[in-house]
Amino acid sequence: MIAEHDVRENENLLAAVMDLNEELAEQQRALARANRQLAAEKAEQQRLLQELATAQAHLVQSAQLVSLGQLAAGVAHEINNPISFVRANVATLGGYVGDLLAIIDAYAAGEALLAQDPSLLARIHRLRERCDLDFVRGDAVAVVAESAAGIARVARIVSDLKNFARINESEWQVADLHACLESTLNVASHELRGSAEVVRQYGPLPALHCCPGQLNQVFMNLLLNAIQSLEGAGNGPGRIFLRTGRQDDQGWIEIEDNGRGIGPERLPRIFEPFYTTRAIGAGTGLGLSSAWGIINAHGGRIEVRTEVGKGSTFRIWLPLSRTTSE
Ligand SMILES: Nc1ncnc2c1ncn2[C@@H]1O[C@H](COP(=O)(O)OP(=O)(O)OP(=O)(O)O)[C@@H](O)[C@H]1O
Ligand SMILES: [Mg+2]
Incomplete structure (x- = not known):
């Protein structure tokens, strides 16, 4: 009798331990889920902080560029x-x-x-x-x-x-930017020959109100920089991607190269007038600053993604509805 009682007792104990184990395992799973969520939230927070830092850097740079612009206007005049x-x-x-x-x-x-x-x-x-x-x-x-x-x-x-x-106010008109890109490619065909393959990935970018002559110049400056970045980059055959697209009320144009990329010590300075890393006499350092001015005058912005040794991507955002005063 005693033995039977002990066995039942043991079985009850075992069942209780198993229940406890199950509960513990469930708690561990819940803890792991909470940990994962915490990690995801942390990553998201880091991403937001990074975005904030980038936005802040953009703002500081924009303010500096605006005052440099006033100086440039005086000199030009x-x-x-x-x-x-x-x-x-x-x-x-x-x-x-x-x-x-x-x-x-x-x-x-x-x-x-x-x-x-x-x-x-x-x-x-x-x-x-x-x-x-x-x-x-x-x-x-x-x-x-x-x-x-x-x-x-x-x-x-x-x-x-x-x-x-931004003291040049040329003609504003509705223009097809794909046609602009094509005419820029034609003008640069001599520089492109033998140095890069151009890959077009045009998306649904509608015609928009702009100064096509000035945007052509922006495309030309970015294209020439892309071509020049390929020299000795050692990333295999030179390739330049031209992409366009639309997101909500903004259009975008992107020029990507697989050139040498831009180091973090240079990146904050590339839009400054006269900043150049080219040999003396080879570049004035006005390509990107004038591009910045033109895009700014269109109420748009220009972004750069770059990795040393891999290449760079310049993306221009332009409002599809005219919001700037000209
Ligand atoms: N696609 C790119 N790849 C690598 N570096 C680039 C690229 N675009 C610009 N840069 C860097 O930014 C600098 C400034 O470019 P920017 O076009 O303003 O002047 P530049 O090309 O040196 O001279 P300019 O355009 O007046 O002939 C360049 O000297 C180069 O170091
Ligand atoms: Mg240039």
């Missing part, structure tokens, strides 16, 4: 006038040099007639040697051409600065 007249004068001078050389040639053709005045002829020959006429003849044309090219370059810088400072 001051340089614009002298550049215009120097450019016009160099062109006129080029014409004069051509005329003067033609007159000298006409005189030279009449040299035989000066035989009766040998001293005058000797003087002319001495003068000709002293001035090194043969050299001057070739060099004068080259000097004028070089000056014209130099002035054109300065004029280009002024125009980029104006874009950055």
Whole structure:
């Protein structure tokens, strides 16, 4: 009897222990679920903090760029006038040099007639040697051409600065940005040849109200940067993706390269005017700052994703309904 009682007691105990075990296991599962939820919430919080930091950095950068824009506007305005007249004068001078050389040639053709005045002829020959006429003849044309090219370059810088400072107000119209991208690709076809394969992934981006001429310039600047980033990047064949799309009331255009990427120490500076990592004389550092100014004038924004050694993606967001004052 005693043994039977013990067995029942044991069975009850066992059942109680199993119940407890089951309860414990359930509690452990609940704890694991809570832990997982906590971890997910923590990750979400970290993501939000990161987003906040990025947004804050954007704001600081935008404020800095706006004040740099005011400075640029002043410089552009001051340089614009002298550049215009120097450019016009160099062109006129080029014409004069051509005329003067033609007159000298006409005189030279009449040299035989000066035989009766040998001293005058000797003087002319001495003068000709002293001035090194043969050299001057070739060099004068080259000097004028070089000056014209130099002035054109300065004029280009002024125009980029104006874009950055948003003082160029060209024609606003409804334009198909896919057509703009295609025409930019055509213009850049020489640079693209042999350096990159272009992959188009166009999405449902509707025509929008914009300054197509200025946006073309933005696309060109981004495209040239993408091409230049491929040089020596060592990521296999160069590829540039052009993507477009739409999200709610905004359109976007993206240019991605598999180039060398941008390091974290450089990234905060790339939209500053005159910031360049290219060799002296190879880049002015105005491509991205003028792009920023143009996009800002459209009420849009530009984002960058980049990884050193992998490549960069620049995405432009533009409002589909015109919200900016122009
Ligand atoms: N796609 C890219 N890949 C890697 N680096 C880039 C890319 N785009 C821009 N950069 C970096 O940002 C810098 C600034 O670019 P930005 O276009 O403003 O000037 P730039 O290309 O140097 O000169 P410019 O455009 O006036 O000829 C570049 O010098 C380069 O270091
Ligand atoms: Mg550039």
